[in-house]
Amino acid sequence: MTRSLSDHEIRGDPESILEVSDLDVTFDMDRGESKVLDGVSFEVHRDEMLGIVGESGSGKSMFASALLNAVVDPGRASGEVIYDDPDAGPVDVLSLSEDQLESFRWEEVAMVFQGAMSSFNPTMKIDEHFEETIQAHGEPMDDRMAHARELLSNLYLDPDRVLGSYPHELSGGMKQRALIALSLVLDPEVLVMDEPTAALDLLMQRSIMNLLDNLQEEYDLTIVFITHDLPLVAGLADRLAVMYAFEFVEYGPSEEVIRDAAHPYTRALLKSVPSVDAALEDMNPIEGESPDPVDTPAGCSYHPRCPLADEQCVAEDPDYHDVGEDRGAACFHWERSSEAVEYKLGVDPVVPDEPSRAVRGDEETVVSLEDLEVHFDQSGFIDRLFDQDATVRAVDGVDLEIAENEVVALVGESGCGKTTLGKTAIGLQEPTAGTVRYRGHDVWEAKRGEGEIDHDRIRRALQIVHQDPGSSLNPTRTVRTSLAAPLKRWRSDLNSSDRETVVHNLLERVGMKPAEDYALRFPHQLSGGEKQRVVLLRALLMSPDLILADEAVSALDVSLRVEMMELMLSLQELFDTSYLFISHDFANARYLAEESGGRIGIMYLGNVVEIGPAEEIIHDPKHPYTKVLRWATPPLDPDAAQEARETEPPIREIDIPDPTDPPSGCPFHTRCPEAREVCREREPELTASEGEASLAACFREDEDHAYWESEPIVEGSSGENAS
Amino acid sequence: MSPTDESSTDGGVQLSDDQLFGQLADSDSVELSGRERLARILDAYVLAPGRVAWNDWRTRLGILIIALFVLAGTVGPRVIEAPATNQAPTNHPPFEGGFGAITEDGGWIDLVQISVGSVSLPWLSFEFPLGADNYGSPIGRQLVHATPDMLEMVVAGAIVSVGFATIIGVTAGYKGGRTDSFLMYITDIVMTMPGLPLVIVIAAIYPPRQAWLVGVILAIDAWPGLARALRSQVLTLREESYVEASRTMGLPSRTILSRDVIPQLMPYVLINAAQAGRKVIFESVALYFLGVLPFTTANWGIMMDTAYSEAFALVDLGNFYQLLWPMSAIVIISFGFILFSQGMDRVFNPRIRARHTKKVGGGDEQPPTE
Amino acid sequence: MSEYVGRAREGVAATLGFLAGFDYYWRKIGHAFVTLISVTTITFALFRLMPGNPAQAMRAQFESQLEGSGQAADPEVLDQMVQVHTGFDPSQPIYMQYFEYVRDIVLYQDFGQSIQYGDPVFDILFRAMPWSVFISVYGLALGYSTNILLGAAMAYKEGSRFDGTMTVVATFLNSIPYYVGALLFLAFFAHDLGWFPSGGRYDTSIEAGLNPAFMASIVHHGALPIMSSFIVGFGGGALAMRGNSVRILGADYLRVARLRGIGSVRIATRYVARNAILPLYTQMMIGIAAVFSSSVVLEYIFTYPGVGWYTFDAINMRDYPLLMGSFLFFTIVTLIGILLAEFTYGIVDPRAGSGGENESY
Ligand code: SF4
Numbered sequence A: 001m002t003r004s005l006s007d008h009e010i011r012g013d014p015e016s017i018l019e020v021s022d023l024d025v026t027f028d029m030d031r032g033e034s035k036v037l038d039g040v041s042f043e044v045h046r047d048e049m050l051g052i053v054g055e056s057g058s059g060k061s062m063f064a065s066a067l068l069n070a071v072v073d074p075g076r077a078s079g080e081v082i083y084d085d086p087d088a089g090p091v092d093v094l095s096l097s098e099d100q101l102e103s104f105r106w107e108e109v110a111m112v113f114q115g116a117m118s119s120f121n122p123t124m125k126i127d128e129h130f131e132e133t134i135q136a137h138g139e140p141m142d143d144r145m146a147h148a149r150e151l152l153s154n155l156y157l158d159p160d161r162v163l164g165s166y167p168h169e170l171s172g173g174m175k176q177r178a179l180i181a182l183s184l185v186l187d188p189e190v191l192v193m194d195e196p197t198a199a200l201d202l203l204m205q206r207s208i209m210n211l212l213d214n215l216q217e218e219y220d221l222t223i224v225f226i227t228h229d230l231p232l233v234a235g236l237a238d239r240l241a242v243m244y245a246f247e248f249v250e251y252g253p254s255e256e257v258i259r260d261a262a263h264p265y266t267r268a269l270l271k272s273v274p275s276v277d278a279a280l281e282d283m284n285p286i287e288g289e290s291p292d293p294v295d296t297p298a299g300c301s302y303h304p305r306c307p308l309a310d311e312q313c314v315a316e317d318p319d320y321h322d323v324g325e326d327r328g329a330a331c332f333h334w335e336r337s338s339e340a341v342e343y344k345l346g347v348d349p350v351v352p353d354e355p356s357r358a359v360r361g362d363e364e365t366v367v368s369l370e371d372l373e374v375h376f377d378q379s380g381f382i383d384r385l386f387d388q389d390a391t392v393r394a395v396d397g398v399d400l401e402i403a404e405n406e407v408v409a410l411v412g413e414s415g416c417g418k419t420t421l422g423k424t425a426i427g428l429q430e431p432t433a434g435t436v437r438y439r440g441h442d443v444w445e446a447k448r449g450e451g452e453i454d455h456d457r458i459r460r461a462l463q464i465v466h467q468d469p470g471s472s473l474n475p476t477r478t479v480r481t482s483l484a485a486p487l488k489r490w491r492s493d494l495n496s497s498d499r500e501t502v503v504h505n506l507l508e509r510v511g512m513k514p515a516e517d518y519a520l521r522f523p524h525q526l527s528g529g530e531k532q533r534v535v536l537l538r539a540l541l542m543s544p545d546l547i548l549a550d551e552a553v554s555a556l557d558v559s560l561r562v563e564m565m566e567l568m569l570s571l572q573e574l575f576d577t578s579y580l581f582i583s584h585d586f587a588n589a590r591y592l593a594e595e596s597g598g599r600i601g602i603m604y605l606g607n608v609v610e611i612g613p614a615e616e617i618i619h620d621p622k623h624p625y626t627k628v629l630r631w632a633t634p635p636l637d638p639d640a641a642q643e644a645r646e647t648e649p650p651i652r653e654i655d656i657p658d659p660t661d662p663p664s665g666c667p668f669h670t671r672c673p674e675a676r677e678v679c680r681e682r683e684p685e686l687t688a689s690e691g692e693a694s695l696a697a698c699f700r701e702d703e704d705h706a707y708w709e710s711e712p713i714v715e716g717s718s719g720e721n722a723s
Numbered sequence B: 001m002s003p004t005d006e007s008s009t010d011g012g013v014q015l016s017d018d019q020l021f022g023q024l025a026d027s028d029s030v031e032l033s034g035r036e037r038l039a040r041i042l043d044a045y046v047l048a049p050g051r052v053a054w055n056d057w058r059t060r061l062g063i064l065i066i067a068l069f070v071l072a073g074t075v076g077p078r079v080i081e082a083p084a085t086n087q088a089p090t091n092h093p094p095f096e097g098g099f100g101a102i103t104e105d106g107g108w109i110d111l112v113q114i115s116v117g118s119v120s121l122p123w124l125s126f127e128f129p130l131g132a133d134n135y136g137s138p139i140g141r142q143l144v145h146a147t148p149d150m151l152e153m154v155v156a157g158a159i160v161s162v163g164f165a166t167i168i169g170v171t172a173g174y175k176g177g178r179t180d181s182f183l184m185y186i187t188d189i190v191m192t193m194p195g196l197p198l199v200i201v202i203a204a205i206y207p208p209r210q211a212w213l214v215g216v217i218l219a220i221d222a223w224p225g226l227a228r229a230l231r232s233q234v235l236t237l238r239e240e241s242y243v244e245a246s247r248t249m250g251l252p253s254r255t256i257l258s259r260d261v262i263p264q265l266m267p268y269v270l271i272n273a274a275q276a277g278r279k280v281i282f283e284s285v286a287l288y289f290l291g292v293l294p295f296t297t298a299n300w301g302i303m304m305d306t307a308y309s310e311a312f313a314l315v316d317l318g319n320f321y322q323l324l325w326p327m328s329a330i331v332i333i334s335f336g337f338i339l340f341s342q343g344m345d346r347v348f349n350p351r352i353r354a355r356h357t358k359k360v361g362g363g364d365e366q367p368p369t370e
Numbered sequence C: 001m002s003e004y005v006g007r008a009r010e011g012v013a014a015t016l017g018f019l020a021g022f023d024y025y026w027r028k029i030g031h032a033f034v035t036l037i038s039v040t041t042i043t044f045a046l047f048r049l050m051p052g053n054p055a056q057a058m059r060a061q062f063e064s065q066l067e068g069s070g071q072a073a074d075p076e077v078l079d080q081m082v083q084v085h086t087g088f089d090p091s092q093p094i095y096m097q098y099f100e101y102v103r104d105i106v107l108y109q110d111f112g113q114s115i116q117y118g119d120p121v122f123d124i125l126f127r128a129m130p131w132s133v134f135i136s137v138y139g140l141a142l143g144y145s146t147n148i149l150l151g152a153a154m155a156y157k158e159g160s161r162f163d164g165t166m167t168v169v170a171t172f173l174n175s176i177p178y179y180v181g182a183l184l185f186l187a188f189f190a191h192d193l194g195w196f197p198s199g200g201r202y203d204t205s206i207e208a209g210l211n212p213a214f215m216a217s218i219v220h221h222g223a224l225p226i227m228s229s230f231i232v233g234f235g236g237g238a239l240a241m242r243g244n245s246v247r248i249l250g251a252d253y254l255r256v257a258r259l260r261g262i263g264s265v266r267i268a269t270r271y272v273a274r275n276a277i278l279p280l281y282t283q284m285m286i287g288i289a290a291v292f293s294s295s296v297v298l299e300y301i302f303t304y305p306g307v308g309w310y311t312f313d314a315i316n317m318r319d320y321p322l323l324m325g326s327f328l329f330f331t332i333v334t335l336i337g338i339l340l341a342e343f344t345y346g347i348v349d350p351r352a353g354s355g356g357e358n359e360s361y
């Protein structure tokens, strides 16, 4: 499947810095040859930011590695990757010798990997990493180290502190930024970034993206940004290229691609991505599965899933069709795609008039939390000796009620205590203060046998679905035995063939057919989405009243998330349960909560700072922190994205303060753009403002508060920030 | 096949649990015959691991070696005459007569006829093939007759040390907190005590007279390493989502431990059982060789001691074979144990095992696309 | 002002952090001390508390000795003799005896008196100790260096013939007990070929002192024992090192380092070796105990009068004070070795002592 571009496009184009033609990457496997890049031809323009979007397994990482001729063994890359060296003229990267490659990489093209956590040698300080790199390339040490310091401070890091630290002493976001600085220390022309932000919080991702934007201008960089997260790059990239089944199916200027995608896959992808601005009815999953690299479908590789597919698509492999200026789509029927797959970008924020179910309050409360505190003592012996308090206040005084059949979504950055709060709510974590009640009965009293309700009943009623589908199933047990366990424990009236039948029926219900086959599989024989469905079923088989869904969709591919959330909601009705959904991703929380008329709660450093009906929180956030999170959730609509790109981040500090030493007063005052002196001293309570159903913990909600007379906190004057 | 496709079961009407499960259990129920079930269990737990083990020549060799010694320890003493002094000439050399002995009369091996009923068959007869020691006691017979006691020691030692380690390690890891600190403190203390001298002191004061007791005494210092390894495993496993899910489902600790935790530990446990077996052999032989343990049980170490201090096998290299045979037995059986334990690692890997189960669900091999 | 306060706070925090950093070392030292006390208690218990204990046996021994020489066995005289050798008085209550026993050991290094040599146990063992340490340390160091080099080489050539062969060879070597090795060395290198002496610590005909001939003779005599304890140190370490190195060769940071153009020597030493060795440390701590343990057998085989040899001698001669003393000596030497290993671990692994310690909650 080779696509041909006209010669003019491949060679000698002054605009392009990297030209890829006929690039194949293959792996030999027991099952046959696996083609993970299939005749790809593409070019990267000078000084652009190119976003490459694809689902996991689409071959996008291979493309990144091939640009540096760094495909891991035993993979083999063939074809041409021409790098147009501004000083020395074009070279073919794939035919460079080892020595030449050594100087080519990092001096011309540098790369940032997905796992910043593991990209540093754990036994070396950060500065050694910089020094050895400079030394290996024979560059002047002092100049380059000065450059490194400049880069680090451009990335809002304290150079002295970061350089003198071991990797484990830095947070994920700091490591990621240090890694970016490390990749830029030799002033490369091109920076290839492979999912550089995937493991980070949304806010951190977004902040890094903004910093990248600045860096690109400042250092005349060409950036190739590879991600599965379409909305993340949509607003920032100059051009977008969409990868499906080991080749590019569409490319073009970012805005045009987003506004009116030509390829049916791109359109379906745009439609399936949960976002904060699109209408809920418009979000739909893509049916079917991504192809296997060992036997990709003949003809157009998308034909098994494409609504427009005809005989021609099955028989022939489509070439790029000119869709517009510098735009192409590998589809015969691209003109008709807009009718076949419709999508809308961005809708006007409509705040519904009717009060949502959450505030109607006619349902019984299932779980209630009162003044809940969970503290972890981390001080060692010597700490205690010197009276140094090292307590992490994971949850610091939270009240929350969850009603029957309600969906409550908790959103916050990692380390804000949302998971701890969730686990406390379902009785897995004992609170240090406050109470957890299940239908009015104290859970921990019951556990100690002091309550009037049997603890077993509570245990059964409160269930969990974890984030990582990989570790939520016992690897040594089949799907069947995993699912039969809850039935065995709680439904002794069912005999083993009843159990078998229940399991089979449910598997079919969630689309895992044939159930007989799936029932006998081990977890490693399932895809991530399938595993997560089994986990959800296992929790539901307990017929619980509340399920804690801890980042339940975050580990899935973007296009599968809507599908999973739909499944959760449809099974909610069947099994009659409530969800406490925890997410760092505003878009997911919004989908689940808004679709079910539920609530969203925002957490910051152990406190709930704002909570209310999903629509209100999304479209009319009140707390400055909610606004920050909202800003960090990129909109798909290019106009909105442009706007968001131009606004400065509404935050003063990128990094979260040390949780063992939380700020006094309002916990957010160290980062809040609206903070005033009074915020340092006094802590705001959750209050409702007039005519609104949501509550926010900010003095700005009270029009007569002393806040309005107080002096604004000026940058640099706060002692805590500096350290 | 949209997963969200709702069938007629709910139209907004809430079903009670009983109705719901009744419905789910009702429709075209799946019948599994007892035999099919058994076959499935057999395949998953016996045949598949067997195939995995047999597929690797190292594991195969290990199993064969261990089987050979078990055979020698169980059947051996029944078919081979018990050794006694002066059954053979003193310091009788091994393989007397070399290869020629097969055809010639005399020497270590001869072709003879034996009669089974009325038919007579050719058979081989051995005459002290491995030689005899200083007292004219045939070495081959001694080796075989020492095997049952050796095995008894190994099994007792392995069971005690591994059992102890499992109890301590799993309890510490699963309970955590103070129990954990306390148990680990003890473990560390035992770990840092020099084991052999401790065993020697104990054995010198209370000489063990039974083979199994020797094994148990040797197990005293064999458990801390495994206990620590198991504890850290359990600590990791305890945090695994599926263990937490089981806890959330209200499964009793016993069930969680036996289903979710212990199976993951089996590779460690088995590997260490084999290692403990090797250690028991090493140390018991050393102690018998030193003469620290009473000569109440048969042991290859006693043979070495006799060869070393009675036949002066080191100085008089003509007698070196008297040392060599028991030493070879030790080396071969430990080699078998190590190979076996390495192979177990593969057997317990569900990925490898699934490939050898008959009913494989789907492609389990993902190409490295990312 | 606030800047000043901030700086002061930072200073205090740094000091605290510094001390907290030492928390790790203090804990280890405390731990070693507790172990020592525990072992002393065990020794005492074995020695004294259990029925049919050595103290009673010793008493009976003296009794028959006295009777043999025609003297009447006066219980007081017997008590006194037992006290001379063990350091405690059988007529006192047990806790007092325990207290005095521990006090004598800790304060006066008084381990009792050897029955057969008549010298204080401490003096005998203290003179023998350097020789045992010499053999063990060299054996361990050689064993671990081989492990590291061989394991790393196997990992670099993962999947090759060399790797496959060496894996089998290492496994096979692992199944040879050190004393079998020792006997083989002795038979061939000492008795058959005559290259090395078959026993002793040095040639007694050479004048002892810091002269080259004497040193050479020490090395000459020590070579075979060291070779044998090398087998102990070798253990299964090479395979473990291989596994660790293979894992690290696949680590992300290694890939990044290669892309950054870091030289292969630096990658091998600073990246692979450094990180792959860390897990071997724990193993080495067990190895230290094992190597000292093995010296009982090795020193017997090589008639090399170190602590191990005296242990064996004490068992044969039923010299209980010497036996108990040597057991304590072994413990102390092992503890010192482990402490050294743990202290250096704190330097080698920056993560030691931070995190990982608060696993339990
Ligand atoms: S070529 Fe055919 S199958 Fe492929 S995307 Fe276009 S219409 Fe669909």
Ligand code: SF4
Binding pocket: A623, A624, A625, A666, A667, A668, A669, A670, A672, A673, A674, A675, A676, A679, A684, A697, A698, A699, A700
């Ligand atoms: S109380 Fe002050 S610091 Fe806190 S969120 Fe409101 S304005 Fe910001």
